Amino acid sequence: MSKLTMKEIAKLANVSQATVSRVINGNKSVNEEAAKRVLKVIEEVGFIPNNAAQTLKRSHSNIIGVCVTETFNPYFVELIDTLELEARKRGYNILLHNSKHNPITEWESIQNFIARQVDGIILVPNGEYNIQRLNKLAIPTVIITKNRESLDSIGLDHMQAGKIAGENFIYAGHKKFGFIGTVPDEKYLGYKSVLFENGFELNSLINIKQTSTNNFLIQQDIEAYFNQADRLDFTCVFAANDIMALEFLKAAQKRGIRIPEDISLIGFDDTYLAKIMGISSIHQPIEEMVKTTIEILLNRIENEVSSEKINIQLAPTLIERKSSNFKR
Amino acid sequence: MSKLTMKEIAKLANVSQATVSRVINGNKSVNEEAAKRVLKVIEEVGFIPNNAAQTLKRSHSNIIGVCVTETFNPYFVELIDTLELEARKRGYNILLHNSKHNPITEWESIQNFIARQVDGIILVPNGEYNIQRLNKLAIPTVIITKNRESLDSIGLDHMQAGKIAGENFIYAGHKKFGFIGTVPDEKYLGYKSVLFENGFELNSLINIKQTSTNNFLIQQDIEAYFNQADRLDFTCVFAANDIMALEFLKAAQKRGIRIPEDISLIGFDDTYLAKIMGISSIHQPIEEMVKTTIEILLNRIENEVSSEKINIQLAPTLIERKSSNFKR
DNA sequence: ATATTTCGTGAAAACGTATTCACGCTTTCT
DNA sequence: AGAAAGCGTGAATACGTTTTCACGAAATAT
Numbered sequence: 155m156s157k158l159t160m161k162e163i164a165k166l167a168n169v170s171q172a173t174v175s176r177v178i179n180g181n182k183s184v185n186e187e188a189a190k191r192v193l194k195v196i197e198e199v200g201f202i203p204n205n206a207a208q209t210l211k212r213s214h215s216n217i218i219g220v221c222v223t224e225t226f227n228p229y230f231v232e233l234i235d236t237l238e239l240e241a242r243k244r245g246y247n248i249l250l251h252n253s254k255h256n257p258i259t260e261w262e263s264i265q266n267f268i269a270r271q272v273d274g275i276i277l278v279p280n281g282e283y284n285i286q287r288l289n290k291l292a293i294p295t296v297i298i299t300k301n302r303e304s305l306d307s308i309g310l311d312h313m314q315a316g317k318i319a320g321e322n323f324i325y326a327g328h329k330k331f332g333f334i335g336t337v338p339d340e341k342y343l344g345y346k347s348v349l350f351e352n353g354f355e356l357n358s359l360i361n362i363k364q365t366s367t368n369n370f371l372i373q374q375d376i377e378a379y380f381n382q383a384d385r386l387d388f389t390c391v392f393a394a395n396d397i398m399a400l401e402f403l404k405a406a407q408k409r410g411i412r413i414p415e416d417i418s419l420i421g422f423d424d425t426y427l428a429k430i431m432g433i434s435s436i437h438q439p440i441e442e443m444v445k446t447t448i449e450i451l452l453n454r455i456e457n458e459v460s461s462e463k464i465n466i467q468l469a470p471t472l473i474e475r476k477s478s479n480f481k482r
Numbered sequence: 483m484s485k486l487t488m489k490e491i492a493k494l495a496n497v498s499q500a501t502v503s504r505v506i507n508g509n510k511s512v513n514e515e516a517a518k519r520v521l522k523v524i525e526e527v528g529f530i531p532n533n534a535a536q537t538l539k540r541s542h543s544n545i546i547g548v549c550v551t552e553t554f555n556p557y558f559v560e561l562i563d564t565l566e567l568e569a570r571k572r573g574y575n576i577l578l579h580n581s582k583h584n585p586i587t588e589w590e591s592i593q594n595f596i597a598r599q600v601d602g603i604i605l606v607p608n609g610e611y612n613i614q615r616l617n618k619l620a621i622p623t624v625i626i627t628k629n630r631e632s633l634d635s636i637g638l639d640h641m642q643a644g645k646i647a648g649e650n651f652i653y654a655g656h657k658k659f660g661f662i663g664t665v666p667d668e669k670y671l672g673y674k675s676v677l678f679e680n681g682f683e684l685n686s687l688i689n690i691k692q693t694s695t696n697n698f699l700i701q702q703d704i705e706a707y708f709n710q711a712d713r714l715d716f717t718c719v720f721a722a723n724d725i726m727a728l729e730f731l732k733a734a735q736k737r738g739i740r741i742p743e744d745i746s747l748i749g750f751d752d753t754y755l756a757k758i759m760g761i762s763s764i765h766q767p768i769e770e771m772v773k774t775t776i777e778i779l780l781n782r783i784e785n786e787v788s789s790e791k792i793n794i795q796l797a798p799t800l801i802e803r804k805s806s807n808f809k810r
Numbered sequence: 811a812t813a814t815t816t817c818g819t820g821a822a823a824a825c826g827t828a829t830t831c832a833c834g835c836t837t838t839c840t
Numbered sequence: 841a842g843a844a845a846g847c848g849t850g851a852a853t854a855c856g857t858t859t860t861c862a863c864g865a866a867a868t869a870t
Contacts, residue, residue: 159856170820175858183818205597206543207856209534210825225563226754231553238580247594250578252566266575269533369754400758426554426697430728487826498850503828511848535826538855 219267229423236444257283294454308466315470316344319392334360335394390418418478434478547595557751564772585611622782643798644672647720662688663722718746746806762806
């Protein structure tokens, strides 16, 4: 029954096809009597307008293309979920792609978005690879992550996040510092800079390979570190995301290292992993980010006013849990 | 530049619009010379065909609608990820919806799928609410979960999963049994039946409310149980998913209950949560499920042969980890 | 009373593509 | 050599909407 068209409905309701369209789109100038008849027929036969035809005619699709770098980290899942919800509230659907940290896949996704006539794009990018090309396409786009010059963007201030972690450790009296993550990274830079400013240095970097995108690979990298270090030369450590923090916690526990008594730990993203495990973590205000993202994007789509790029930096906050409340 | 049409390309390449279409669709009967010219122009101006027009003309969209009940459980995330990958391999995109355990939202999603001219639907359903209506729509659909009579379906045999958990506990010498989950549930039934068959009974049911769809709510339900029970009357417990298992583990550890020395624990889904925490869990063969799902669906879409419904039950397997290897 | 505006409606055009049809040209068969 | 068949191509149509245009009827103004 999904093959019905407005023509059929029109015949059944004894009006023209144009009138059916008017009724569906809530056009005022249509006789109340006739409108009721049309609505009744639509209800009875379960008519649903062909969206492809609508998109073609209107030249917009009410679809937003979303491309993220991964879905292993629950942070992205929550982000997607919230995006979908907020978009739906405004009458848009989400076309979701996963670039898996591959810029080529990312570009393919963007091409696909264009072909599908998306009205806008929300991108969690893999570096700068496609930013310029995207800019040339002149399609409403919001980048979620760090500051970009050439496109609208929103993101947590990662540099600031690193500083907060560092300050917190310093304030708690720590003197030896560790970092877990993939460098270069703005969190890493912020963290290091605040250490230097206070006369300390970064004692250890537990390097997670760029390609370690699941917990097993991260675990391997952390195990490799433990196996190569005779003993740990830090009393506190900041992890670039909660998965890394969690894997560090497991590796430490396995070796009888107590958290936070021996080592204080702070994660990043504040996902449910951190909540479950009681890991202190730097909070990403997902809902605020998403609402603002949708706001900016729909404003571009529907109003298309200024060409001034918008770049928003949100402030990170530390959620303290039992992995780091140790003051020495 | 995304406003280009075939007409423009045609003019630039000095051919007719029909020929451009033929070149793009790899139609053989077109002069090699001309084809090259067309391809060159397409490349130069970055032309991408309007998918809405294609969909309208072809009356199929190469989109598959996917609707899941939640994304909090990492099992679903992995499912979606794999679906997207396999679908893309076959030239289809995914339109993703999340019903959040609400049958009304689920029905809205299905309506949306129809409007968007999806070629097929993959549904993780909320009970039976929309199965009949979906059946009437006569659109290729595969249900992922348990057996259905009226539609193609695939899923793990949950009854069998419950039995395996029960058998494993019995074999390890346990005499007192617990279950964590939302009843009614086929895993629960299978678990109970194997206990009865062996002369045992289910000693405790830790009831998780149907609405407890995130770890915090599950935690509350489990805490409520612990607070109301003076002491635990079981030595082993089977949880209906890994999140519940994990929350039980946390609640137990908090009270000094050792896993597996005091209580053996088996989860379900075998997500990375179980892997990280070393929880034994019943494995869902996601990749196999997804590949078969896509196979069935695309066969219906592209060949549309038999009207025989296909119902596949996959066999569960237990992955043993340190939460349950205790033999008493 | 006629002239003007308003209103509801249907016919028709347009959106960008895939595809059928017909036509002219070359090739192959008798 | 003429007839038949094949090939490459452009013109035209259709897909299901939205929207413009025009028209007649009703309502209001003169």
